[in-house]
Amino acid sequence: MVAALLFAVALPFAQSAQAQDSLPPAPYAYKQLADPQQEAKAQALMETLRCLKCQSQSIADSDAPMAGDMRHQVRMRIAAGEDPEAIRGWLIERYGDYVSYTPQVKPITWPLFGAPVVFLALAALLLRGRFRKGDRA
Template sequence: MRILLALLFALLALAQPATAQDLLPPAPYAYKQLEDPALEAKAQRLMETLRCLKCQSQAISDSDAPMAGDMRHQVRTRIAAGEDPEAIRAWLVERYGDYVSYAPQNKPIMWPLFAAPLVILLLAALLLRGRFRRAGIKGDGQ
């Protein structure tokens, strides 16, 4: 019985950090816009191109998730400090991975994604060429 209680206590202790994010109050700029309309417009343009990691591919500008609010706060704070939007995007990509950005970056690892359709088209053309050749030889002899 003691082992079961100890196991239950351990599971509850591990589950607490997972819910801690939702219990904190929102960051100051999560729902409050910047006072300068030009800076807010710049922040909005950037936030529309960043993906909420908790939602189903929703932009952080539209998401009500606490994590999206924290990301909006970071974007607005950094824009207000004069940081370049692309530098902010790079920081978020470094922190959360490529998935956070709707604008994928060209990296050498991605070349197979662009080469694969060309290789498939080339193979299809070669197969069709061979099939038409064989059909042409059969057609000439009859």
């Protein structure tokens, strides 16, 4: 009875996930732009953006439907003449900082960049004190 209840609860979620995967891909998900310079810009940008479903691949390498949609958005915006950094900003605004492989220093993230320096300095001070005590003996 518990298994039947779990199945009944999980069924709507499985159907919605299957529906998304069965949608046709966006037109520019797998089709390159006609202009080689624009395609090079799009490809360079896509290699620096993380697939939110795969998480270990860029959207340029991923076959996930969401990555295809993101590739389509990047190519459409590049074709419209938008700057790649503006596109990156739009995607970060939409999906969060995690979507970019290039971390940005912000007030909330500066400790992530500063903490290793502080720890290295503290370790150097401790080691320096340790070696100085060893020389005296």
